Amino acid sequence: MLSIYNGPLDVPTILATWYKEEAQSNYGAYIPFIGTVRSEDNIEGLSFDIYEPILEKWFQEWEAKAKERGAIVKMAHSLGDVLLHESSYIAAVFSPKRRVALELIDEFVEDFKASAPIWKYDLKEGKRIYALDRSTAIQGSGLLAKGDAL
């Protein structure tokens, strides 16, 4: 399950809903990762753009990878503005055993950071400034800068 919310996430409700959804699924381990906006560098908050068609594909690939290991993944992300100390991201793994869950949450979150088509902006003095220096070029980037002679 992939859910996009306008603005900050209601973390207690989402964590509880996912827990209850899988209460009878016989998973022994549930690991959510919750990302919260930190106060740093004088920002007032963050703002996010999401390209949903590719995010959906990316997420479906992770659902398939998790299934191969007997696990499931869930994710929630904010669209638009999220202020200081509010949360914008929850990723979660459920699996029968703890090792798979501990390894999968790490791989899932790291690949999310490197690949998920989401763009982050700092909110400063009411302006929305693309956080290029904290962003990661997706693998294979630069293709169109190359180009052979026609």
Next chain:
Amino acid sequence: MLSIYNGPLDVPTILATWYKEEAQSNYGAYIPFIGTVRSEDNIEGLSFDIYEPILEKWFQEWEAKAKERGAIVKMAHSLGDVLLHESSYIAAVFSPKRRVALELIDEFVEDFKASAPIWKYDLKEGKRIYALDRSTAIQGSGLLAKGDAL
């Protein structure tokens, strides 16, 4: 914070309470690990004994290790009976950045499994049967089986 509860954990309430406790602490990552009793091998549930004095020491050492890395740990565990699909264990890490949180939750949960003075029993046909085959001897075990000649 280390909390021991009689019987199963109220997971949504504990996750929400911890989230709210640290809402203004400026941690960017919160990772709880939730352990739930699986239906397997015809058990009716699990039951736990805890030796709190040594558990407290073990936990305080982890609080110190987490602090060195700018993080904090929290833990809740059940005492006594916990039935199928109920939860008995929550460990959590809060840290400014994700890498520390992802590494610490793994180390914390694994060391918990290997070292925390908690004993697990299967509940079968109303009996409480020590789960020796799934238990781990604490490092240094066997000391009193050796013994020098007097």
Next chain:
Amino acid sequence: MVTVEFLGPINKPAMELEIDNLNELAHILQEDKELSDWLQNCAVAVNNNLVNSLETPLNAGDKISLLPPVCGG
């Protein structure tokens, strides 16, 4: 005719072009000075699938997306 869209922080409206492969697109976009930094760090998707070859053929109605560096979470 294919559509080229510029995602996230690239402030540029979509384009419609008559091209047969990504190599042609690369040459057209390299003419646009404002895009030169973006071309260096953007990934490319055709119909929402990331691609790694300029030889990727294009068909009428295809959607090409440029994805700048990401930072979800």
Next chain:
Amino acid sequence: MVTVEFLGPINKPAMELEIDNLNELAHILQEDKELSDWLQNCAVAVNNNLVNSLETPLNAGDKISLLPPVCGG
């Protein structure tokens, strides 16, 4: 006088003994056939600190704990 307690699944009441180190305790407990498996897989704590040496000295009032294999979670 020191106290020896048997934790978790070891079904045995605490003992009080006049001993000066863990080596003496090892010899006393090895006489108890019911304990022989537990001695192989138990860790030992003195006043709630795990110890690794039989030379660990004991003082009057010390509490020694035997900790069988654990499985929290």
